[in-house]
Amino acid sequence: MDILHVDMDAFFASVEILLNPALKNKPLAVGGRNPSGIVTTASYEARKYGVHSAMPMFMAKSLCPNLIVVPTRKGVYGEVSRKVFGYLEHYGYKMEQVSIDEAYLDITGAKDPAALAKTMQREVARRFGLSMSCGLSYNKFLAKIASDMDKPAGFTVIDEARGREIIKDLPISKIHGIGKKTAARLRELGIHTGADLLLLERDFLKESFGKMGTELYDRVRGVDLRLVEPGRKRKSIGTEETFPETRSRAFFKERLMESARQTAFLMEKKGIVGYTVTVKIKTRDFDTHTKSKTFPEPVEGEKALYREAKALFDSLYGGEKLRLLGLSVSALEENYSRQLRFL
Structure with a gap:
């Protein structure tokens, strides 16, 4: 591909x-x-x-x-985003827009994929006056790494042989799917690069990190079977964290505030809002409990998100020791499309 x-x-x-x-x-x-x-x-x-x-x-x-x-002007950025990605879509290849400013295209079958990508890049600059970096590879994971290698206005191609070498030298924080908390846990294990991560067995990663661990095992070996899915809609957005068992309410409050901040940032960056807030907890006995609330208006910003999440947590938590706390927002829609109605 x-x-x-x-x-x-x-x-x-x-x-x-x-x-x-x-x-x-x-x-x-x-x-x-x-x-x-x-x-x-x-x-x-x-x-x-x-x-x-x-x-x-x-x-x-x-x-x-x-x-x-x-100040952020979501409606304006959304208008420009639709024009740019609408233009790219006209090339006729499958396109999956994953945020307001990035997308994957499956250009398998193009006579000269690299030349086509450079044409897209050049035309976006000419038509819209904007710089776009491109990464071309045989899967999504490496294509994203490639687009980040020579910013701004960069263009990088990664084939299979080069991909393996690049991954070995990557800091773990640069591997897609590894956030700050996962990176910190890996560093505690002495894992700092892709080469270090290659030493860990699949079963160990799965036991330590769940589904993400299995994905990490594959990704660090250059394996990513995800397809480009046009029209794919994100169902929810949020974070969750596993930690040593505790019943400290001060700790839970701190983690909820951080989750609200991260989730609000991701929502703004991706140009989306949501109507349903969900809090998830897992007890020391691995029992999982969730509580959700749907609002008539979207919940926007870290303060509002924390306020609603804290109320849900207080009604859900009974004082037992917890090992996981999560916050997510669902019933999503594009924020910039709502903004445009008022421009």
């Missing part, structure tokens, strides 16, 4: 620069302006100072005192 991953470079910031050329070549962050806000996207000039997505805004400003901050 020939799988192409396309990723718009610093998308929100790039759109702001497109609309206001005076921002070009200046350190720019898109996100919440108040001290508790977070950076949604940083321009490459800001990244030189260490500013990055999901960073608290006060920290970003301390790293870059001359940082220009503009």
Whole structure:
């Protein structure tokens, strides 16, 4: 297969620069302006100072005192996203858009896949004035790695032989599916790179990390059987964490706040909102309990998400020791399509 991953470079910031050329070549962050806000996207000039997505805004400003901050305008980014990916869809290949600024295309059967990808990249820049990085490989996992290797406006091809070598040298944090918490647990085991991860057996990974462990075993060997699925809709978004058994309410509150922050960030980045909030707990005896609530209006932002999740947790938790806590949002819809109705 020939799988192409396309990723718009610093998308929100790039759109702001497109609309206001005076921002070009200046350190720019898109996100919440108040001290508790977070950076949604940083321009490459800001990244030189260490500013990055999901960073608290006060920290970003301390790293870059001359940082220009503009508020997020979801409706505007959604409009541009639909135009760009609508154009790419017209090439006639299967396309799966996975967020407001990235997509996979299955260009298997193209006469010259690399030339086709470069044409797409060049035409997006010409038609829309936006930079797009591309990665071409034989599966989704490696295509995504490839698109991130030479940003901005990069184009990288990874074949099977090169893929194995690249994965060996990858820090585990760069392997798709490994988040901060999983990376921390792996580092505790002395696992820092793909080469280290190759030493772990499938059964050990499955026992330690569940379904994700099996996926990690395959991914680090360059195996990813996922297909490009046009029109695929995400059913839910959220996080869950396994930890040593505890009944500390202060700990649970802290983890819920962090889960709300991460989930709110992911929802904003992907341009979606949700109407149903679910809290999941697992007891020391491995009994799993969940509680959900559906709201007439979407739950947006980390404060609202934490408030509703905390209420659900308080009504669900009975004081027993827990080993897992999760928060998710479902009944999703595109946030930028709702915003556009008011533009």
